[in-house]
Amino acid sequence: MKFTLSWLKEHLDTDEPLEKLADKLTMIGLEVESIEDKAKALAPFSIARVISAEQHPNADRLRVCLVDTGSGAAPVQVVCGAPNARAGLVSVFSPPGTFIPGKNITLGVGTIRGVESRGMLCSAAELQLSEDHDGIMELPTDAPIGKGYAEWAGLGDPVLEINLTPNRQDCTGVHGIARDLSAADMGKFIDPGIRPVKGEFPCPVKVTVEDATLCPGFALRLVRGVKNGPSPEWLQKRLTSIGLRPINALVDITNFMTYDRARPLHVFDATKVTGNLTVRRAKEGESLLALDGRTYTLDPSICVISDEHGVESLAGIMGGETSGCDENTVDVLIESALWNEINIAQTGRKCGINSDARYRFERGVDPAFMVPGLELATKMVMELCGGTPSETVVVGNAFGDDRIIDFPLSEVKRLAGIEVPLVEMRRILGHLGFMVAGSGPVVKVAVPSWRTDVHGKADIVEEIVRIVGVDKVPMTPFERGEDARKPVLTTIQLRTRRAKRALAARGMVEAVTWSFISKPHAEMFGGGQAELVLANPIASDLSDMRPSLLPGLVAAAQANANRGCSDVALFEVGQVFKGDKPEDQFVAASGVRHGFASSKGMGRHWSGSAQTDALDAKADAFAVLAAAGALMQALQIVPGGASWLHPGRSGTIQIGPQNVLGYFGELHPRTLEALGADGPMVAFEVILDRIPDAKKKPTRAKPLLELSAFQPVSRDFAFIVDRAVKAGDIVRAAQGADKKLITDVTVFDVYEGKGIDPAKKSIAIAVTIQPREKTLTDQEIDAVAAKIVAEVIKKTGGTLRG
Helix, strand or coil: CEEEHHHHHCCEECCCCHHHHHHHHHHCCCEEEEEECHHHHCCCCEEEEEEEEEECCCCCCCEEEEEECCCCCCCEEEEECCCCCCCCCEEEEECCCCEECCCCEECCCEEECCEEECCEECCCCCCCCCCCCCCCCCCCCCCCCCCEHHHHHCCCCCEEEEECCCCCHHHHCHHHHHHHHHHCCCCEECCCCCCCCCCCCCCCCCEEECCCCCCCEEEEEEEECCCCCCCCHHHHHHHHHCCCCCCCHHHHHHHHHHHHHCCCCEEEEHHHCCCCEEEEECCCCCEEEECCCCEEECCCCCEEEECCCCEEEECCCEEECCCCCCCCCCCEEEEEEECCHHHHHHHHHHHCCCCHHHHHHCCCCCHHHHHHHHHHHHHHHHHHHCCEECCCEEEECCCCCCCEEEEECCHHHHHHCCCCCHHHHHHHHHHCCCEEECCCCEEEEECCCCCCCCCCHHHHHHHHHHHHCHHHCCCCCCCCCCCCCCCCCCHHHHHHHHHHHHHHHCCCEECCCCCEECHHHHHHCCCCCHHHECCCCCCCCCCEECCCCHHHHHHHHHHHHHCCCCCEEEEEEEEEECCCCHHHEEEEEEEEEECCCCCCCCCCCCCCCCCCCHHHHHHHHHHHHHHCCCCHHHCEEEECCCCCEEEEEEEEEECCCCCEEEEEEEECHHHHHHHCCCCCEEEEEEEHHHCCCCCCCCCCCCCCCCCCCCCCEEEEEEEEEECCCCHHHHHHHHHCCCCCCEEEEEEEEEECCCCCCCCEEEEEEEEEECCCCCCCCHHHHHHHHHHHHHHHHHHHCCEECC
C-alpha cells in the first residue's frame, strides 16, 4: 500500500515529522517497507540553460554543450548524446559527484572521444520520473536557472509504502491509516461526513442479483451529461506518485476512491450497456475481453455482471473493454457492491488477475460504506465531469451484521501483562471507531463495520496493546525450576535438521518444491486418491497433494538442465501425503542427481567415473539414515525398488519386510518420459518417520563415532557362494561374528567368470576390527578372523576362497 505524506495529511491534522510517523506506523502493526523522498534524492540536480551546442569533433551523434548552471561561475562543458540538445534549451543539470538513480552510477569528470565532460544533462528516465529516455528533459523557458529542480517541480512529497497483514483491509485506504495514527496520538483524524447526493430522476437501469451469497449488496447510479477527459493535475499527480497511470477523469476517480477510502468502484459507459444488469454465475463457454486487453474464458464458478448482451464485468475484479469509459462517454453508470471474499480470491487465482479491486475485496471491504462510497464518487464525478445524477438503486443488504463483544477489562492484564486504565482503553477504542458501554468489570464493545477482522476478546486486547505499544509489554522470564528442561525439538524435527546437514555435506543443494503435483504424476508415485485432490487448486497441473518429493525435484533438475546446468544434485526434506489422515502424512528426505553430479566428485572426467549411478543414490540414502539415528547394522538391502525406479538398477532399504524405510536407484525411463526429463537420473527417498527410535538401554557395542586410542586392523576375506546368495547376507554374518570388535564390513569385489563354477560367485569383503581396551595380538586377531569365516560359512553355505 503506497501513499504520499500530503495525501495522509488530508485525513490527519499533524505536525509530526516524517520519521516519527513512519516509526509509529511500524509500531502499531503497519510496517513501513520504504520511504521514497524524491526531493532528497534529487537535491543535487538543478535547472540549467544550454548556451551553445556544437557538433562533437570525433562523433556524429554527440554534441559539445556549454551550460549555464546559474551559479554565477563560468559555463560548464558537457558532452551530450541527446538528439534534442540545442542552444537555448532549459533542462536539468547534474554536476560531477551526483548519483544518477536511473543509471545506478555516480557521475564523475570524464573524457568522451577526446573531449572533457564536466557534468550531465538528464532525461526523465535517468531521474526515474518516467520511462522517457529519448532525449534530455525540456523545461519551460521561464524556469529559474540555478534553482533546485526537485523544489521547482514540487517533488517534495515523500512516498511511503507499508506492508499490510491480510486482516487489515481497512488500511488499504489512506483514510484508515490516518485513523490508526490518530489513535496513536500522531494527530487529529479528519473525517467529515458524506452528504447524500439527491437524485434528479429514477435510475432507468434495474439490477437483479441471482445469488445473494456471491453478492450480498449492490448499489448503482446513473449520471447523465458528463464530460469525460483528462483528470485535473492534482488527481493525476496523486495517482502517478504511487505508480498508477492516469487514464481519464472517470476511471481516475475510481482509482482514487480505491486508495483513498479502500472502496473499489466500477464505471460503465451507460450507452454501451444493453438493458438491465444481472449479477450471476458465468455460463460454461462464456468469455470476456477485459480492460487489460486479455480475453478470459469463464465457467460457472465465476461471478459476473452482465447485461442483455452478455458479460460486461468480472465481478469485483476487472471490468470489460466493451463497456469501458473513454473520452466519448456522456452517460455513466457508477457501481458500488459487496462481493463474496472467497469467490473473489478463487476467481482471481483462476484467471491470474491481481487487480487493486481484487486485493481489497478478497480481504473484505466495509459493508456500511457501500452506499456512502457511491455518494462520494458521485460527488467527485459531478465536480470534475459535471452531469445530472439519478436516484440510487440498492439491492441486498447495505450494512454488515452488528458485532457486540462482552469484554472483561482484566483481559488486557491477563493476555498482555500490562495495566491500562479504563479511560485510556475508551480513548484508544473510540479513536479506532469502537464504541464502549459500561464501566466494568465487563464492558460491551461495539465493533465498527470496517473492522471485519475483530471477532473476540483477544482481538480487542490486540487493538489496545498495539496502540499502547508492544514495547510496553514487560519481559517476563519463564520459571525454570530445579528440574532440567525437556528437549524443545521433537524427534522428527531433529531428524529433519540432521538429514539436511548430511545431504548438504555431500555436495547436494537444497530445493523447496510445490506440495502439489498433477494427478498423473501423483498416480505414478502411489498417490492420486480422491481424498488427496485439492478442492481449489491454484493451477490445473497442481491438483493433488504429493505422495513423493521426487516429481518436484526431477522437474527442478530438468529446469536447471534446460538452462545449461545439467550437472545438478538436489535434495529436499518435507512432507509427503499417502492419505488424508494424520497417520498417512510423513516426512521424507529425497534427492536426485543428474549428469556428472556424482558424490565421487563434481565435473567431467576422462574416465567417466564421475557419472552418477545407483550407488551414489544409495550412499545419499545411507548418509540420511546414519544422520537420523538409524541402526545401520540392522538395515537390509533388497534388490529392486518402487515402480518408478529401474528394476535392475535399484534397491529397497528395509528393516524386515514390514518396515520399508525407502528406495534408491536409477529412475525408470518410463518415469523420466512421463515427467518430461532427460536421463539418466538417479534418486532416493527415505521416510524419516519410519526409522525406529534408538534403544535407551545401553548395548555392548560402543558408539561408532567414539575414537579409540588403539590402531584398527583391516582384514580382507573372499567367499565362494551360490549365485543366489546376497552380498548383504555375507555382510550381516560377518558383523555378527563379534559385535564388540567388528565396527565395519564393506563389499569391495564381486567376481563371476573364469576359474569359478558357473553356478557360483566370489564376494570379497573388508572387515575393520577396532580394539577397545588393548592392542590385539596376532593370535587374537586370527581368532576373530576364524570366527568371521565360520559365521559366514554357517549362514551362507559358502567356502573361503583360496
